[in-house]
Amino acid sequence: MQHLAALPYEEMGAFLAEVRARRSMPARALEFLALTATRSGDVRGARWDEISGNVWTIPGHRHKSGHEFRVPLSPRAVKILDELGEPKPGEVIFPNERGDQLTDKILLNLAKELRPGITCYGLRSSFRDWCAARTNFPRELAEIALAHKTKGETEKAYFRSDLLEKRRRLMADWSRFCEAPALAGEVVALHDDMEQLHQHERQKNRRWLVHESRRAIRRQQDRRQKNLLRYEKCRRRD
Numbered sequence: 001m002q003h004l005a006a007l008p009y010e011e012m013g014a015f016l017a018e019v020r021a022r023r024s025m026p027a028r029a030l031e032f033l034a035l036t037a038t039r040s041g042d043v044r045g046a047r048w049d050e051i052s053g054n055v056w057t058i059p060g061h062r063h064k065s066g067h068e069f070r071v072p073l074s075p076r077a078v079k080i081l082d083e084l085g086e087p088k089p090g091e092v093i094f095p096n097e098r099g100d101q102l103t104d105k106i107l108l109n110l111a112k113e114l115r116p117g118i119t120c121y122g123l124r125s126s127f128r129d130w131c132a133a134r135t136n137f138p139r140e141l142a143e144i145a146l147a148h149k150t151k152g153e154t155e156k157a158y159f160r161s162d163l164l165e166k167r168r169r170l171m172a173d174w175s176r177f178c179e180a181p182a183l184a185g186e187v188v189a190l191h192d193d194m195e196q197l198h199q200h201e202r203q204k205n206r207r208w209l210v211h212e213s214r215r216a217i218r219r220q221q222d223r224r225q226k227n228l229l230r231y232e233k234c235r236r237r238d
Helices: 009-022 023-037 038-042 073-081 104-115 122-134 139-145 153-157 164-179 184-236
Strands: 055-058 069-072
Touching: 009 023, 009 038, 009 104, 009 164, 023 038, 023 073, 023 104, 023 122, 023 164, 038 104, 038 164, 069 104, 069 164, 122 164, 139 164
Parallel strands: none
Antiparallel strands: 055 069
């Protein structure tokens, strides 16, 4: 099995920020591809009549599996479609200048121009790596989102349903992660902000510990004073 070059998922925010800055049709298609974790051919061949609200249904004759596949669209993915203007039923969503389907090479060249060495298919691997490293979603759900073939009995059970609503939450989380500010300078700034926050929390914890220690000492002193008073009273009675 050939492993195609993937973008580290930590860099996805910065990468897609650069993609959005292009404002071209290939750029919009590439961002849509990344957010939906679908294949290049799925996106390039997508037609307006496949979209219903926030669900994109890829027909079986266009999908690698040979079966119809539903893709839940995140708010950002829906916004990309809205920005393209009035839907044109029967026409491709992301056309070239002649109104035809974009070529795979156009998307690949754009991806490599921004990040030399990566592939469009590798963005699916970025999504899969993020699922494993940064979420608690079941592995089987990520496999369904990628429309991978079933292997074990557990995955076969999952595949009896496409779990659209569960996948909707997964893809919404992925979209939010991809939209997070992640340009190089912002990453450093974010890291610095988090370090300051942690330092502030540590100072708060230290102050709380000092405060609680002083309260404990005062309580202990009060108990001793009360014990001494009781002792004095007992002596006087004797």
